Amino acid sequence: MSPELVTEAAALIRAADALVIAAGAGMGVDSGLPDFRGNEGFWNAYPPFRHLGLKFTDLANPGWFQADPPLAWGFYGHRYNLYRRTQPHAGFQILRQWAAAKPAGYFVFTSNVDGHFQRAGFAEDRVLECHGSIHRWQCVDEANGRIWPADQAEVSVDETTMRATGELPRDPVSGKLARPNILMFGDTGWNRRVQDQQQARYTQWLDALAGRRLVVIELGAGTAVPSVRHHAEFLVNHLAAKLIRLNLREAQVPAGQIGLAGGALAGLTAIQQALAELLLKSKLGN
Numbered sequence: 001m002s003p004e005l006v007t008e009a010a011a012l013i014r015a016a017d018a019l020v021i022a023a024g025a026g027m028g029v030d031s032g033l034p035d036f037r038g039n040e041g042f043w044n045a046y047p048p049f050r051h052l053g054l055k056f057t058d059l060a061n062p063g064w065f066q067a068d069p070p071l072a073w074g075f076y077g078h079r080y081n082l083y084r085r086t087q088p089h090a091g092f093q094i095l096r097q098w099a100a101a102k103p104a105g106y107f108v109f110t111s112n113v114d115g116h117f118q119r120a121g122f123a124e125d126r127v128l129e130c131h132g133s134i135h136r137w138q139c140v141d142e143a144n145g146r147i148w149p150a151d152q153a154e155v156s157v158d159e160t161t162m163r164a165t166g167e168l169p170r171d172p173v174s175g176k177l178a179r180p181n182i183l184m185f186g187d188t189g190w191n192r193r194v195q196d197q198q199q200a201r202y203t204q205w206l207d208a209l210a211g212r213r214l215v216v217i218e219l220g221a222g223t224a225v226p227s228v229r230h231h232a233e234f235l236v237n238h239l240a241a242k243l244i245r246l247n248l249r250e251a252q253v254p255a256g257q258i259g260l261a262g263g264a265l266a267g268l269t270a271i272q273q274a275l276a277e278l279l280l281k282s283k284l285g286n
C-alpha cells in the first residue's frame with residue numbers, strides 16, 4: 001500500500017463533509033468470514049458443496065427452498081450461525097469514529113447480509129443492505145408477506161453434509177416454511193419492503209447533500225457480483241464523490257480516484273495512522 005496514497009486518502013476523509021461506507025464480502029474477511037470469490041474460494045470454505053458440484057450461484061437460489069429445504073437451510077443456516085457468532089473486526093470501529101465526525105453524516109451501503117455494521121454499533125437507519133439480511137426472515141414465496149427478526153439461537157446443520165437437521169425455521173404465525181430475507185439469484189419471491197424503506201432513507205439523505213463534499217470509502221467489494229462497486233462509481237460520476245477503494249486483489253480505480261491494494265483492516269488502520277499524523281502536523285503548524 002503506497003504511503004503517499006494512504007496519506008491522500010486520509011486527507012480526503014479529513015476534508016469530507018459526508019461519508020458513504022460501501023462494503024462487499026471482503027469487508028468481513030478480517031473478521032474471519034469467508035468471501036465467495038471463485039468456485040475454489042467458495043468450495044474451500046464449504047467443502048461438502050465441492051463434492052456435490054454446487055457453486056455459490058447454484059446454492060443462492062430460492063428454488064432449493066421448494067426442491068430440497070434441508071439443503072437450502074444447510075447453506076443459509078450455516079451462514080446464519082457463523083455470522084451470529086463472529087465479532088466484527090476493529091476496522092468497523094475506525095469507520096464509526098470517522099462517520100460520527102462528519103457534519104453531514106454518513107450512510108452504509110453494503111451487499112453483505114451478515115448484519116455486522118449494526119452489530120458494530122452503526123445506526124439501523126443509516127444502513128442500506130442492498131441484498132437483504134440473514135437476520136430477517138420471511139415466508140418462502142411470499143414477496144408481499146411478513147418479515148420478522150430471526151431470533152433463533154442457531155439453525156442445526158450437519159457440517160459433513162451441509163444439510164439442516166431437525167425442525168426447519170418456520171413463520172411463527174402461519175407455520176409456513178421460512179427463508180432468509182436475502183435477494184438470491186433469479187429471485188421473484190424476495191420481499192423487498194425493508195430494502196425499499198432503507199433505500200428511501202438513503203435517497204433522502206443523498207438528496208440533501210447538494211454542495212457538500214462526499215467521500216466514498218469502498219471495502220472488499222468485488223467484480224463478480226458488482227452491485228457495490230457500480231454504486232460507488234455511480235456516486236463518483238453523478239454526485240462528484242471522491243472514491244477510496246480498499247481491496248485485496250481488485251483495487252483498480254477510475255482515473256482520479258484512490259485504489260489501495262490491501263486488506264480492509266490493514267488499510268483502515270494505515271489511514272487512521274495517517275490521519276493522526278495530519279492532525280499532529282496541523283497542530284504543530286498553528
Ligand SMILES: NC(=O)c1ccc[n+]([C@@H]2O[C@H](COP(=O)([O-])OP(=O)(O)OC[C@H]3O[C@@H](n4cnc5c(N)ncnc54)[C@H](O)[C@@H]3O)[C@@H](O)[C@H]2O)c1
Pocket residue numbers: 023024025026027028029030033034035036037038111112113114115131219220221222223224225246247248249250262263264265
Ligand atoms: N459476510 C457476508 O455477508 C457475505 C460473505 C460472502 C459473500 N457475500 C455476498 O455474496 C456476494 C458475492 O460474494 P463474493 O465473495 O463474490 O464477493 P465479492 O465479489 O465482493 O468478492 C470479495 C472481494 O473482496 C476482496 N477481498 C478479499 N479479502 C479482502 C480483505 N481482507 N480486505 C479487503 N478486500 C478483500 C476480494 O479481492 C474481492 O474483490 C456479494 O453480494 C457479497 O456481499 C456476503
